[in-house]
Amino acid sequence: MEQEKPSLLTNILMSLITLILLVVLFLALYFAYLNLPGPLENLNIDIDKPEGQEVFSQAKQFYPHMKFNHQRITYHINQDCSTQQKQRVIEGFKEIQNNIPFLIFETTLETPDIEVSCTEEEKTNTESDGKKYFVAGEGGAKEIIQTGNYYIITQGVIYLFKENKKAIQCDYPNVEVHETLHVFGFDHTNNPQSIMYPLLTDCTQTLDQSIIEELKRLYSEENLPELTFENFTATKSGRYLNFNLTIRNTGSINSEPFLLTILDNQEVVDTREIESINFGAGISLQTTNLKLIRKNPEQIQFVIDKENKIKELDKTNNIAIINP
Numbered sequence: 001m002e003q004e005k006p007s008l009l010t011n012i013l014m015s016l017i018t019l020i021l022l023v024v025l026f027l028a029l030y031f032a033y034l035n036l037p038g039p040l041e042n043l044n045i046d047i048d049k050p051e052g053q054e055v056f057s058q059a060k061q062f063y064p065h066m067k068f069n070h071q072r073i074t075y076h077i078n079q080d081c082s083t084q085q086k087q088r089v090i091e092g093f094k095e096i097q098n099n100i101p102f103l104i105f106e107t108t109l110e111t112p113d114i115e116v117s118c119t120e121e122e123k124t125n126t127e128s129d130g131k132k133y134f135v136a137g138e139g140g141a142k143e144i145i146q147t148g149n150y151y152i153i154t155q156g157v158i159y160l161f162k163e164n165k166k167a168i169q170c171d172y173p174n175v176e177v178h179e180t181l182h183v184f185g186f187d188h189t190n191n192p193q194s195i196m197y198p199l200l201t202d203c204t205q206t207l208d209q210s211i212i213e214e215l216k217r218l219y220s221e222e223n224l225p226e227l228t229f230e231n232f233t234a235t236k237s238g239r240y241l242n243f244n245l246t247i248r249n250t251g252s253i254n255s256e257p258f259l260l261t262i263l264d265n266q267e268v269v270d271t272r273e274i275e276s277i278n279f280g281a282g283i284s285l286q287t288t289n290l291k292l293i294r295k296n297p298e299q300i301q302f303v304i305d306k307e308n309k310i311k312e313l314d315k316t317n318n319i320a321i322i323n324p
Contacts, residue, residue: 045232046321059186059214063151066141066185067218069252069279074108081118085160089116092176099207100215114156114183115142139179147280148250149226149313156183170203177207186211226251226313227258227304229320230282234300236324240289245320247274247304248282251313260285261306264293299323 075093077086093105143155158179178195188198195207227249234243249255260272269292277283292300304318312318 042235044323045234046323047229047232047317047319059208059210060189061185061214062141062187063144063146063185065149065218066144066151066153067252068113068153068184069150069223071102071219072104072106073114074106074110074112075114075116076108076112077116078118081116081160085118088173089158089160089176092173092180095173095177095207096180096215099212100219103215103219113153114158114180116158116160118160139182141183141185145280147226147252148228148248150250150252150279151185152252152279153183153185158183168200168203170200172203174200174203174205181211184215221252223252224311224313225249225253225255225277225279227255227277228317229302229304231284232302232320234322236292237289239292239295241292241300242288243290243302244284244286245302246282246284247277249277249279251279254278255312256310258305258310259307261301261303262290263301263303264297265299266301267293269293296324 075089077089081089090105097103097105138161139158140156141153142157143153145152145154158176160175160179174195178200181196186196189196189208191197191208192201193205195205196211197205227247230246230248232243232245234241234245236242247260255277257273257275260274261268262270262272270290272285274283300322302320302322305312305315308315
């Protein structure tokens with residue numbers, strides 16, 4: 001018996017089915033190529049870090065850019081200080097305020113920026129030039145936070161010792177100004193005419209113009225956060241991105257909350273809400289297998305505060321660029 005041959009229509013349908021199966025297979029293989037992890041690639045990250053302009057000053061501080069992060073400085077004078085000691089401390093604050101008008105000193109019963117204490121202690125220096133000089137006080141920054149751009153003073157102390165009758169007596173509050181400037185971060189100088197000379201040799205020692213200018217510079221600057229990337233590493237496996245990074249606030253005040261945006265060829269892949277970062281502190285983020293839009297993007301960007309909703313010292317270092 002003769003076998004019936006397939007009709008033309010049957011042949012066309014079979015060819016069409018075969019073609020569809022081949023297309024489906026190709027698409028499945030292409031989808032797998034795009035989405036299945038591939039060999040792990042280490043990625044180079046480019047972060048624009050502008051060169052900071054170093055400011056040189058004759059006024060020497062213990063650390064560079066050492067300051068309170070506000071202009072209104074509060075103080076508290078303890079009850080162990082005599083009326084005369086209290087008066088001279090206030091006169092010392094007024095002397096600094098008169099030379100740097102935007103620095104305001106005011107008393108408080110809350111936690112002060114500067115705590116003033118007067119003890120019964122009596123100290124002497126070793127002899128110098130055949131004379132013996134008496135140490136009348138000590139002062140300095142008690143707590144400092146290093147942020148990266150600044151050394152922020154969070155608490156200062158002044159100790160005034162018992163007055164020695166043999167010590168030089170001045171109408172000008174030399175000792176009080178001297179110790180207050182230690183709180184503001186200024187070190188001793190080898191200039192005997194300076195208020196910051198380690199010994200009170202006579203009453204003509206004056207507040208250095210270089211210190212005045214440095215205080216004006218430091219406290220005329222706007223206090224702002226400064227967010228930047230640190231310790232950033234990234235790898236890619238096919239279409240999947242792994243990264244580990246730190247965002248640090250190197251400015252002088254806490255930041256407001258902001259968004260970290262991740263882009264694939266300028267298209268947003270992901271956004272992360274970041275809470276406020278304290279000055280000097282940082283936050284670490286680690287992610288594995290973040291799916292990109294493309295398998296081989298020309299560029300991957302990480303952008304801090306893409307919408308420019310917060311003000312910073314410098315916005316030019318808010319972008320990290322990966323060129324796979």
